[in-house]
Amino acid sequence: MRCSGIVAIVTGGAMGIGLAIVRALLAEGAKVVIADSAGAAEAAEAEGGARKGVVGVSCDVSSRRDTEAMATAALEAFGRIDVLVNNAGIYSTLEMTPFEDLDIDEWRRVLEVNVIGQAMATRAVVPAMRRQGGGSIVNLSSGTPFKGVPFMLHYVASKGAVNAMTRALAKELGAADIRVNGVAPGFTLSDGVRANPHQMEKLQEISRQARVIQRDQHPEDIVGAVIFFASQDSAFVTGQTLVVDGGAYFH
Ligand SMILES: NC(=O)c1ccc[n+]([C@@H]2O[C@H](COP(=O)([O-])OP(=O)(O)OC[C@H]3O[C@@H](n4cnc5c(N)ncnc54)[C@H](O)[C@@H]3O)[C@@H](O)[C@H]2O)c1
Numbered sequence: 001m002r003c004s005g006i007v008a009i010v011t012g013g014a015m016g017i018g019l020a021i022v023r024a025l026l027a028e029g030a031k032v033v034i035a036d037s038a039g040a041a042e043a044a045e046a047e048g049g050a051r052k053g054v055v056g057v058s059c060d061v062s063s064r065r066d067t068e069a070m071a072t073a074a075l076e077a078f079g080r081i082d083v084l085v086n087n088a089g090i091y092s093t094l095e096m097t098p099f100e101d102l103d104i105d106e107w108r109r110v111l112e113v114n115v116i117g118q119a120m121a122t123r124a125v126v127p128a129m130r131r132q133g134g135g136s137i138v139n140l141s142s143g144t145p146f147k148g149v150p151f152m153l154h155y156v157a158s159k160g161a162v163n164a165m166t167r168a169l170a171k172e173l174g175a176a177d178i179r180v181n182g183v184a185p186g187f188t189l190s191d192g193v194r195a196n197p198h199q200m201e202k203l204q205e206i207s208r209q210a211r212v213i214q215r216d217q218h219p220e221d222i223v224g225a226v227i228f229f230a231s232q233d234s235a236f237v238t239g240q241t242l243v244v245d246g247g248a249y250f251h
Helices: 016-027 040-046 064-078 104-132 153-176 197-210 220-230
Strands: 007-011 031-036 054-058 083-086 135-140 178-185 241-244
Touching (some): 007 064, 007 104, 016 083, 031 040, 083 104, 104 153, 135 153
Parallel strands (some): 031 054, 135 178
16 A cells, blocks of 8 residues: 555546556555546546545646646545646547648647646646645656657657656756656557557557567556655655666666
């Protein structure tokens, strides 16, 4: 029970990697707020609802108003916020596209959700963490900016920005004992990815072969790293991004 007494918010927690993180946090004793633009209340109910210490909040992370309402809802439900997992992101709906053909509106939406969304959600929870004397923020990045993966330039740029924000925010928030770390998964068979035949066809086999541990990556492969950063096991670790991808990239 490494997260006993902890209150955590998981953005994008209604499915995929986010839902696996929600389940791991609950199993480790945390109370959890699922903040998602779709299906948050239903997902929380399916995990047992308030009776089991999990509530759902409808929230688009790219909206400042929504992220502030998310923090307020967490404080109303559980009285504190110890952990924010910035997991919501646009990835699984994207198709691999040469950069000359990328739609400018898609560029803007990817940056708005993946970069500004993480910053907005962080900004919303930091006042409570400061009042409490500390906290932990875990940013979902990706292996793609490390490897320079082609044909998704907007996405790779957004996750490169996440890595940079993790470092810069760790410096801004360290004095308040708020730690900021990142987890960078490889290609993961999340709910969203499984529903995208284009990605499955283009990336599943090539990703498996690029790994030292040559098998598919599942959402459950990522949760150990998130629990480490969420819990006091990593009390003296900040500004780091841990690549979790079966050894495809050594960072
Ligand atoms: N699946 C992968 O291969 C992979 C690899 C590396 C990193 N990641 C990252 O992990 C995270 C989760 O990916 P996934 O594959 O589990 O995704 P997914 O598509 O399976 O689930 C994403 C969840 O986020 C929610 N969401 C999307 N936009 C939102 C918004 N604006 N506000 C709030 N919620 C929003 C969706 O409703 C959904 O519940 C993302 O940040 C993604 O970039 C995924």
